[in-house]
Amino acid sequence: MVERACPPAQSPPETAGESIMGNMNIELLIVPGCPHERAAARLLRTxxxxxxxxxxxxxxxxxxxxETAERIGFAGSPTFSVDGMDLFxxxxxxxxxxxxLYRHSGGLAGVPDLDDLRTALRATTGL
Structure with a gap:
């Protein structure tokens, strides 16, 4: 596995999320050459x-x-994960x-809908 840190776009003052979830492990899991990596990273940051x-x-x-895919239960690229739990x-x-592929009201897409990702993050983090 290859890992890269993706810091916030800027350093805002401490938020409720940071004080509660500062040690949370949030990951974007991808396969090499994933065509949706950039869009997924932007979507997750947003x-x-x-x-x-x-x-x-x-x-x-x-x-x-x-072997790694099997060990971590990787369901395809991109996968959004919090503390090892697939958000979808x-x-x-x-x-x-x-x-x-993720379901949208208009069909399938390579990344989830922003509203769905926000909802999944809130449900998982308790925010």
């Missing part, structure tokens, strides 16, 4: 900023082999080193 996690970093982690967990989905 959602985090909007739910009060603006000063919290997230890491981008590249999942490059089937689907028990019927198997592990895969492949692109992941």
């Amino acid at each position: 959602a985090m900023d909007e739910v009060g996690l603006g000063s919290v970093d997230f890491r981008t982690v590249t999942v490059a082999d089937p 967990q689907d028990p019927s989905r198997s592990t895969a080193l492949a692109c992941r």
Whole structure:
């Protein structure tokens, strides 16, 4: 696995999210060459900023082999994770080193809807 830290765009004053969730492990899991990596990273940063996690970093982690995918329960790229929990967990989905699709009102897309990601972050973090 390859990891890269993704700091906040700016350093705002401490927020409620930071004081409560400062040690939270937020990750964007991708496969090498994921065509949705940039859009997913921007979406995650936006959602985090909007739910009060603006000063919290997230890491981008590249999942490059089937053994790692199986060990962490990787359901495809991109996957949004908080403390090892897939924010869009689907028990019927198997592990895969492949692109992941998210349901939108207009069909399927390579990243989730911003509202859905905000809701998932709030539910997971308690914000």
